[in-house]
Amino acid sequence: xxxxxxVTSGKGGVGKTTTTAALGxxxxxxxxxxxxxxxxxxxxxxxxxxxAERRVVFDxxxxxxxxxxxxxxxxxxxxxxxxxLLPASQTRDKDALTPEGVAKVIADLSKKFxxxxxxxxxxxxxxxxxxxxxxDMAVIVTNPEVSSVRDSDRIIGMLDSTTEKAxxxxxxxxxxxxxxxxxxxxxxxxxxxxxxxLEILSIPLLGIIPExxxxxxxxxVGAPVTIAEPESAPxxxxxxxxxxxxxxxxxxxxxxxxxxxxxxxxxxxxx
Amino acid sequence: MTFLSSIFKRRSSxxxxxxxxxxxxxxxxxxxxxxxxxxxxxxxxxxxxxIKRHVAVDQDKVQIKMDxxxxxxxxxxxxxxxxxxxxxxxxxxx
Ligand SMILES: Nc1ncnc2c1ncn2[C@@H]1O[C@H](COP(=O)(O)OP(=O)(O)OP(=O)(O)O)[C@@H](O)[C@H]1O
Ligand SMILES: [Mg+2]
Numbered sequence: 001x002x003x004x005x006x007v008t009s010g011k012g013g014v015g016k017t018t019t020t021a022a023l024g025x026x027x028x029x030x031x032x033x034x035x036x037x038x039x040x041x042x043x044x045x046x047x048x049x050x051x052a053e054r055r056v057v058f059d060x061x062x063x064x065x066x067x068x069x070x071x072x073x074x075x076x077x078x079x080x081x082x083x084x085l086l087p088a089s090q091t092r093d094k095d096a097l098t099p100e101g102v103a104k105v106i107a108d109l110s111k112k113f114x115x116x117x118x119x120x121x122x123x124x125x126x127x128x129x130x131x132x133x134x135x136d137m138a139v140i141v142t143n144p145e146v147s148s149v150r151d152s153d154r155i156i157g158m159l160d161s162t163t164e165k166a167x168x169x170x171x172x173x174x175x176x177x178x179x180x181x182x183x184x185x186x187x188x189x190x191x192x193x194x195x196x197x198l199e200i201l202s203i204p205l206l207g208i209i210p211e212x213x214x215x216x217x218x219x220x221v222g223a224p225v226t227i228a229e230p231e232s233a234p235x236x237x238x239x240x241x242x243x244x245x246x247x248x249x250x251x252x253x254x255x256x257x258x259x260x261x262x263x264x265x266x267x268x269x270x271x
Numbered sequence: 272m273t274f275l276s277s278i279f280k281r282r283s284s285x286x287x288x289x290x291x292x293x294x295x296x297x298x299x300x301x302x303x304x305x306x307x308x309x310x311x312x313x314x315x316x317x318x319x320x321x322i323k324r325h326v327a328v329d330q331d332k333v334q335i336k337m338d339x340x341x342x343x344x345x346x347x348x349x350x351x352x353x354x355x356x357x358x359x360x361x362x363x364x365x
Contacts, residue, residue, distance in 0.1 A: 053295045054339040057315070069330050090299065220284035222291060 002110040005117045005245070006135040008159075010151030012122030014143045015179035018215055018225070020119040021049045022235070023139070025224035026242035028083035032114040035074065038088035039131035040121040041097060047087045050077065051222025061089040064101030070108055079227055084113070097130045106134045124154060132163055137173035139206060143180045144192040152176075152201055175206035177241060182211045183255045194254060207241035209234050210255035294341045311337055311346050318348055326352050
């Protein structure tokens with residue numbers, strides 16, 4: 001039975017899609033079978049970040065409405081063969097995401113894969129709720145910045161109240177992923193510290209992803225950063241986060257001001 | 272010198288992004304503009320209709336692949352037609 005993981009944030013543009021692609025690819029490279037599901041109906045982007053945009057035939061809503069079966073809609077990654085994508089619909093109505101339809105798709109995917117990773121749209125409306133509804137665990141993507149932290153807090157509240165797991169009285173596993181962390185601004189004291197964010201949200205830390213041009217480069221060429229630039233600082237941070245998701249104990253490193261190879265010089269334990 | 276040339280030798284990623292976007296948007300504008308499918312999607316739909324008119328096809332026996340390109344796109348429809356022959360039949364359009 002698969003782990004169903006939602007990547008969510010409340011606030012838009014914080015790095016959910018980047019994270020879905022990078023974590024998914026890192027897990028797949030570690031031998032896990034992974035499917036990435038794009039829930040951003042009307043504004044799909046995961047296909048672009050994955051470099052699969054030219055190959056989309058069917059989407060999530062086609063599957064829900066029975067126009068296509070899962071095998072037809074899934075797009076296999078050409079670089080990592082245990083990685084697949086189920087694209088979101090670009091033009092169709094959001095209301096087509098019915099709770100029953102989504103439940104069935106997630107259940108079917110759970111039989112085929114080790115990991116089902118749901119890329120949530122921004123906001124707290126229907127799309128975001130559908131993306132989190134069947135999750136066993138959640139990665140909350142947060143930028144070290146006040147409005148992002150506030151929105152994450154709301155999302156954590158929703159994860160603990162509206163999801164299937166919450167309604168069954170079970171505990172949803174939640175992890176904080178701090179992204180777009182800028183070591184220079186942190187050193188200057190102009191950015192919320194990791195400790196501050198952790199203390200406010202009080203959920204376990206999955207990792208800290210530095211702000212990096214490698215992320216942009218990877219999305220330009222249509223590859224998760226963990227495939228395009230596997231040795232870059234953000235890719236290493238994502239790869240370590242993926243190992244933590246698999247239950248390994250890996251110390252979290254705080255990105256430092258030093259550029260390049262010595263990014264990881266300054267290690268310390270958090271949380 | 273070697274340092275500089277190694278910087279310049281690296282292929283920049285922006286042109287790749289531009290090419291990818293041009294291809295994608297050319298296809299998407301048609302699709303979203305007048306609410307219709309793009310050519311490839313339309314071909315796919317109509318080819319399937321024709322096939323279904325003649326034989327009962329099992330959804331699970333149909334494989335469709337697309338690759339939308341700038342000069343040329345590929346639509347590959349692979350249908351296992353029951354009964355008549357034992358061989359899967361292949362329709363290919365580009
Ligand atoms: N670590 C990073 N370093 C630099 N840029 C980043 C990083 N993470 C994300 N970005 C950039 O931030 C932008 C938004 O990222 P992304 O699309 O992943 O966010 P999102 O949360 O999925 O957005 P939306 O809410 O619109 O779905 C993109 O341009 C992406 O390249
Ligand atoms: Mg997104």
